[in-house]
Amino acid sequence: MNKVITYGTFDLLHYGHINLLKRAKALGDYLIVGVTSDSYDLERGKLNVQQSLLQRIDNVRATGFADEIIVEEFEGQKIFDIQKMGINTFVIGSDWEGKFDYLKEYCDVVYLERTRGISSTALRQKDYDIVSIGIIGSGRIAKRFVKESKYVSGVNIEGVFNPNITSAQKFKEQEELQFATDDLKDFFSMISAVYIASPHQTHFGYIMEALKAGKHVLCEKPLTLTKQETMLAYDYARKEKLVLLEAIKTAYCPAFKHMLLLAKSGRIGNIKDIEASFTKLVAGNIRELRVDMSGGSINELSSYVLLPIVKLLGTEYKKL
Known part of the structure; x- marks a missing residue:
């Protein structure tokens, strides 16, 4: 028997889900x-799932396509399920392309083109406030965002x-966004918050323009x-x-915050010294190596190594 498995929240089941x-x-x-549990959804940041687990399971069952429904409850469960159930093919929507390539060690992985123009997010917008974000900049960091x-x-x-x-x-087409513009006034009129991922020397100007337009701002480091x-x-x-x-992501990572709590609790003793480094393998004409591009590696990377020092020892330093 050729067994296929797929996973999802399946909140507010729509044609896109059914088609997949x-x-x-x-x-x-x-x-x-596999339908995600309520607790797993909260753990991974899905904060406004509207339907309960039982409702979502019933909706999937009603489509008539599922021969069996299971509950996904924890990170890493996919490998366990694939091995336990003898799965031949893992299927997921194309918006996750590449994310689950690690499963190719255990079965075939297929990314199905998602149905465009419909999503659970769009359906939620009818009844709930959704933060509409616009991105300033269209480079590699913006794509990751x-x-x-x-x-x-x-x-x-x-x-x-x-x-x-x-x-x-080009960025709009690749990321399937609603609009692209080179007019800042038009840009601000279509969003409620801004993420800035432009070159360092432009940050302050864009921040002030966005704030004066009444928009909330998340800006890449250095601010x-x-x-x-x-x-x-x-x-x-x-x-x-x-x-x-x-936008210093490390500061908000659960593991980092947990590490700070353990350290501050005295579990490892009284902290007298912190040594932190940031290393990466790079090649070519990159901004980390170019002082003429707004400060080189100090502005690009020093926030990461200063972060644990400031969090654990504070800012009342005597000498800099």
Whole structure:
């Protein structure tokens, strides 16, 4: 028997879900559907799933395509299920392309083209506020942000701004966004929050433009290139009651926060010294090696190594 397995939240079941299940079923003789548990959804950032686990299971069962339904309860369960059930093919939507290639060691992995123009996010927008995010910049970091956003409920990436409209249009098509523009005023009119992933020297200007347009801002590090610019931006955001946040992902990782709690609890004793480094293998003409591109590696990477020092020892240093 050729067994196929797929997984999903299947919240507010729609035609896109049904189409995926239908095509997955056609790939084998027996289709197993894993539906994520409520606790697992919360753990991985899906904060506004509207239907209970039982409702979502009933909806999947009602399609008639699932021969068996299981509950996905923890990270890493997919490998366990594939081995235990003798799965031949793992199927998932194309918006996850590459994410599950590690499963090729255990079975065939198929990414099915998703049904465009419909999503659970779009359905939720009818009844619940969704943060509409626009991206300034269309380089490699911006691409990673779009992929990461799929893990978080309550947000939707709408469009992209770049003074180079050709780059913006290409990014829009690749990431399947709603719009691309080189007009900043139009850009702000179509979103409620901004993610800035442009070159370092442009951060302060874009931050202030966004705040003056009444938009919340998440900006890649370094937030600005001087202390004066940083304080001006924070003061303005505070006055206007807007969010201004620097995008240092490590600071918000559960494992990092847990490590800080353990260290501060005294579990390993009284901390006297912290040594931190950031290493990476790189080649070519990259900004980490170019001081003329807004500071080189200090501005690009030092925030990561300063982070544990500041978090654990504070900012009341005597000598810098």
